[in-house]
Amino acid sequence: MGFLSSTFPTLVVLLYLLACAASGQLSANFYSTTCPNVQTIVRSAMAQAVAKEPRMGASILRLFFHDCFVNGCDGSILLDDTPTFTGEKSAGPNANSARGFDVIDTIKSQVEAACNATVSCADILALAARDGVKLLGGPTWTVRLGRRDARTASQSAANSNLPGPGSSLSTLISMFSNKGLSARYMTALSGAHTIGQAQCQFFRGRITGGDTNINASFAAVRQQTCPKTGGDSNLAPIDVQSPIMFDNAYYQNLVGQRGLFHSDQELFSGGSQDSLVRLYSTNGAKFAADFAKAMAKLGNLSPLTETNGEVRLNCRKVN
Ligand code: HEM
Numbered sequence: 001m002g003f004l005s006s007t008f009p010t011l012v013v014l015l016y017l018l019a020c021a022a023s024g025q026l027s028a029n030f031y032s033t034t035c036p037n038v039q040t041i042v043r044s045a046m047a048q049a050v051a052k053e054p055r056m057g058a059s060i061l062r063l064f065f066h067d068c069f070v071n072g073c074d075g076s077i078l079l080d081d082t083p084t085f086t087g088e089k090s091a092g093p094n095a096n097s098a099r100g101f102d103v104i105d106t107i108k109s110q111v112e113a114a115c116n117a118t119v120s121c122a123d124i125l126a127l128a129a130r131d132g133v134k135l136l137g138g139p140t141w142t143v144r145l146g147r148r149d150a151r152t153a154s155q156s157a158a159n160s161n162l163p164g165p166g167s168s169l170s171t172l173i174s175m176f177s178n179k180g181l182s183a184r185y186m187t188a189l190s191g192a193h194t195i196g197q198a199q200c201q202f203f204r205g206r207i208t209g210g211d212t213n214i215n216a217s218f219a220a221v222r223q224q225t226c227p228k229t230g231g232d233s234n235l236a237p238i239d240v241q242s243p244i245m246f247d248n249a250y251y252q253n254l255v256g257q258r259g260l261f262h263s264d265q266e267l268f269s270g271g272s273q274d275s276l277v278r279l280y281s282t283n284g285a286k287f288a289a290d291f292a293k294a295m296a297k298l299g300n301l302s303p304l305t306e307t308n309g310e311v312r313l314n315c316r317k318v319n
Pocket of ligand 1: 055057058059060061062065096097098099163164165166167172189190192193195196197198199200202263
C-alpha cells in the first residue's frame with residue numbers, strides 16, 4: 001500500500017478533529033473524562049422532579065427554548081436580577097411565567113458535588129430539557145456539550161427575540177428564520193406545546209371572540225376558567241387532549257381548531273404550514289423524529305465555547 005493511501009484516511013480524521021477543536025464546536029463526549037456521570041445525575045434528578053410534578057418537564061423545556069433564542073444557549077436566562085443588573089428573568093416573556101429555576105439549582109448542586117466547577121449551567125439545561133421530554137413519553141436525542149455560561153444577559157433581546165402568543169404566521173416564520181431555523185423547524189418545535197400549561201391572559205383574546213377559527217365547544221370550555229375579565233393567571237392545558245404526554249395531539253388539536261394560542265392556530269389556518277401540521281397530526285413518528293432533529297439544532301444556537309464565558313458555580317449569578 002502506498003504512503004498516501006495508508007495515511008490519507010488518518011490525515012483526514014486528524015484534520016477533521018483539529019477543525020472541530022478550532023471552531024469551538026460542541027461534542028457529545030465533552031465531559032466523558034471530566035464528569036462521566038453528569039448525564040446520569042441530570043436524568044435521575046429530572047425523573048424525580050417530573051414524578052413530583054409532571055408539568056416540570058414542560059417548564060424546563062420552555063426555559064431551554066427561551067435561553068437559546070436570546071443570544072444563544074448560554075444559561076443567560078438563569079441569572080437573577082440584582083440591584084445593579086436587570087436580566088432576562090424579568091423580561092416580558094419570562095416574568096411570572098418562566099419556571100423551573102429551583103430544579104436547575106438542585107441539579108447543579110448535585111453536579112457540583114460530583115465534579116466541581118466543570119459542567120456549565122447551559123449544558124445542564126440542555127440535558128434537563130431533553131430528559132424532561134423523554135420522561136413524558138417523547139423522543140430523545142444526543143445533546144452535544146461544551147457550552148459555557150454567559151457573564152451577562154439581555155432583557156431587551158429577551159423582549160424582542162421571543163415570539164408572543166398573538167404572533168402571526170409570518171412573524172413566527174421570520175423570528176425563527178432570524179435564528180437560522182426554517183419554517184419546518186418552527187412548526188416541529190411548536191409541537192412542544194403538546195405539554196404544559198398556560199395562563200388565561202395569553203389566550204383570552206382567542207377564546208372570547210378574537211378568533212373565528214376556533215371550535216365553539218372548545219372555546220366554551222376554556223371560557224369557564226378564563227372569563228372576559230379577571231383570572232389572568234388561571235391555568236389551562238395547552239394541549240386539551242393529553243397535557244402531560246409528549247405526543248402529536250397538539251397537531252390534531254390544530255386540525256380541529258382547538259389550538260390554545262392564536263399563534264398555535266396560525267400554523268393551521270390556510271397557510272404554508274397546513275400540510276406539515278396535517279402530516280404530524282397523523283404521523284406521530286415523523287413528528288418525533290423532526291422534533292428531535294430540531295431540538296439538536298436549537299441547542300447549537302451560538303454557544304459560548306472554550307475560553308468564552310465561564311462555568312458558573314451558581315446558575316443564578318456570575319462567578
Ligand atoms: C412558536 C412560538 C411560541 C410562542 C408564541 C410561545 C408562547 C408560549 C406561551 C405564551 C406560553 C404560556 C406561558 C404562561 O402561561 O406562563 C408557552 C408555554 C410553553 N411553551 Fe411556548 N411558545 C412558542 C414556542 C415554543 C417552543 C419552540 C417551545 C420549546 C421547544 C415551547 C415550549 C413551551 C412549553 C413546554 C410551555 C409550557 C410551560 C409550562 O407549563 O411551564 N414554546 N409558550
